Amino acid sequence: SQTIHQWPATLVQPVGSPLSLECTVEGTSNPNLYWYRQAAGRGLQLLFYSVGIGQISSEVPQNLSASRPQDRQFILSSKKLLLSDSGFYLCAWSAPGRGTDTQYFGPGTRLTVL
Amino acid sequence: GNSVTQMEGPVTLSEEAFLTINCTYTATGYPSLFWYVQYPGEGLQLLLKATKADDKGSNKGFEATYRKETTSFHLEKGSVQVSDSAVYFCALSDRAAGNNRKLIWGLGTSLAVNP
Numbered sequence: 001s002q003t004i005h006q007w008p009a010t011l012v013q014p015v016g017s018p019l020s021l022e023c024t025v026e027g028t029s030n031p032n033l034y035w036y037r038q039a040a041g042r043g044l045q046l047l048f049y050s051v052g053i054g055q056i057s058s059e060v061p062q063n064l065s066a067s068r069p070q071d072r073q074f075i076l077s078s079k080k081l082l083l084s085d086s087g088f089y090l091c092a093w094s095a096p097g098r099g100t101d102t103q104y105f106g107p108g109t110r111l112t113v114l
Numbered sequence: 115g116n117s118v119t120q121m122e123g124p125v126t127l128s129e130e131a132f133l134t135i136n137c138t139y140t141a142t143g144y145p146s147l148f149w150y151v152q153y154p155g156e157g158l159q160l161l162l163k164a165t166k167a168d169d170k171g172s173n174k175g176f177e178a179t180y181r182k183e184t185t186s187f188h189l190e191k192g193s194v195q196v197s198d199s200a201v202y203f204c205a206l207s208d209r210a211a212g213n214n215r216k217l218i219w220g221l222g223t224s225l226a227v228n229p
Contacts, residue, residue: 006157032215034216042221043203043219043220043221043222044158044203044222046216046219049216090157090158092158094215101146101207101215101217102146102148102160102163103160103217104160105150105157105158105159106157107156107157108155108156108157110155
């Protein structure tokens with residue numbers, strides 16, 4: 001069966017510090033991978049998605065970047081965090097191909113920027 | 115473009131009450147429709163889905179029917195429990211990058227069930 005991991009689970013960082021959040025998927029090959037942000041009391045905002053190694057699509061211009069160095073690894077980064085980067089970050093995967101649009105989510109990372 | 119509209123919350127019910135959370139959509143083609151649930155402090159879990167008109171998705175006592183004529187996918191449960199307290203998200207599939215798909219999300223509806 002497939003599993004998705006995210007770490008760390010929680011993170012408190014000062015403004016201006018760098019960020020690296022990691023997501024890994026097990027039990028599947030060539031998944032589509034997604035990074036979402038959820039601000040407190042708000043809906044989901046898609047940040048990035050990837051259909052393969054080194055292939056990243058950005059949904060909104062912002063202070064963040066994403067990379068996919070391996071097939072089942074997806075990293076969210078920032079060089080300098082802003083207060084507005086605080087939120088709950090969710091990674092998700094879906095299987096490639098037609099009719100496989102169901103997304104499966106990791107447990108999330110709670111980021112607080114002070 | 116494609117969009118999803120959910121009823122605003124929060125919704126507060128007593129245990130064993132009937133639940134309806136409305137979801138309507140705008141889409142071209144024939145998207146799949148989803149309900150996800152998010153328990154406090156956790157990621158989202160797929161609750162149910164429907165892939166074509168008149169399909170009924172069901173899971174854990176929840177049901178939703180894909181109504182193309184009214185462009186709706188309302189979530190229902192006959193008797194809610196305290197453990198159903200969560201945020202519920204409606205979503206539809208949106209084609210992107212060839213056959214790989216993004217989901218278009220509603221804003222979520224918070225449900226609180228009191229004993």
